[in-house]
Amino acid sequence: MEASPMAQQTIADLLKVRTAPVVTCRPDDTVQLVIDLLARHKIGALPVTDGEGRIAGVVSERDVIRALAASRNDVRTLKVSELMTRDVVTCSRATTVKDAARLMDKRRIRHLPVMEGSRVVDMVSLRDVVSSRLNEAELEADVLRDYARATVGVSTH
Numbered sequence: 010m011e012a013s014p015m016a017q018q019t020i021a022d023l024l025k026v027r028t029a030p031v032v033t034c035r036p037d038d039t040v041q042l043v044i045d046l047l048a049r050h051k052i053g054a055l056p057v058t059d060g061e062g063r064i065a066g067v068v069s070e071r072d073v074i075r076a077l078a079a080s081r082n083d084v085r086t087l088k089v090s091e092l093m094t095r096d097v098v099t100c101s102r103a104t105t106v107k108d109a110a111r112l113m114d115k116r117r118i119r120h121l122p123v124m125e126g127s128r129v130v131d132m133v134s135l136r137d138v139v140s141s142r143l144n145e146a147e148l149e150a151d152v153l154r155d156y157a158r159a160t161v162g163v164s165t166h
Contacts (some may be wrong), residue, residue, distance in 0.1 A: 011034060014087035016088075016103065018097065018104060018105065018106045018107075019103055019104060019105055019106065019164075020100055020101070020102050020104045020105075020109060020123055020131075020133055021102035021103065022102070022106070022113070023106055023132070023133065023137055024102070024123070026061035026130055027051060027131065030117055031056065031123075031129060031130060031131045032046055032050050032052065032055060032132075033055055033056050033057065033058045033062075033129065034055045034056075034057055034058075034068065034089055035058065035060075035065075035089065036057055036059070036065050036066070036088065036089050036090035036093065037058065037060070037088055037089070037090065038088070038089045039085065039086055039087065039089070040073060040076065040084050040085050040086070040087045040088075040089065040092065041086065042089075043068050043073065043089060044073060044085065047070060047073075052132070053069055053070050053079070053119060053120060053134060054067055054068065054070070054119070054132065054134075055068050055069075055132075056092075056097075056122045056129040056132060057068070057089055058129055061127075062110035062128040062129060063097060063127045063128060063129075064097055064099065064122055064127075064129050065090075065093070066089075066090070066093035066094055066095045067093060067094045067097050067120060067122060068092065068093040068094070068098055069094070069119070070091050071119075072092045072093065072094065073092070074084055075092070076092045078089075082095045084121075088132060098112060098116050098118060098121060099122045099123070099124045099129075100112065100121045100122075100123055100124070100133065101123065101124055101125070102123060102125065102130070106138055108144060109121055109133060109138055110138045113138065118135075119134060119135040120132055120134050120135070121133045124147070136139075150152065
């Protein structure tokens, strides 16, 4: 049996429509800057990069909320390096969407930095993956419906 298009779709396919560069921050940036970037770009996480574009960590809305919950002090002045996740799970453009979904589920994460060599080139969110898989499932359902109509003359409405 041939693999479904869903199993074959890659992160590169998912990112084809993106034109904006990936938004990043640095370890010595403040949490306030992260909050501003997340809100301005309507995103949930940022890759933390060094001066060469290599990944040093990821900082997410959840990291900020955990820091707020754990401290009675103003966390906005903290450095990103004080709350970022350092053990970063990444993927490449060649990773299938299905594999990315499995990885995100297994590691219980919502954002995957997309790497090209040692450099971060994009971020994929759980929403991106779910939306892509839903679109593929709808396409497969349409194909099956058309096949059923053509081969057995069954009305599906």
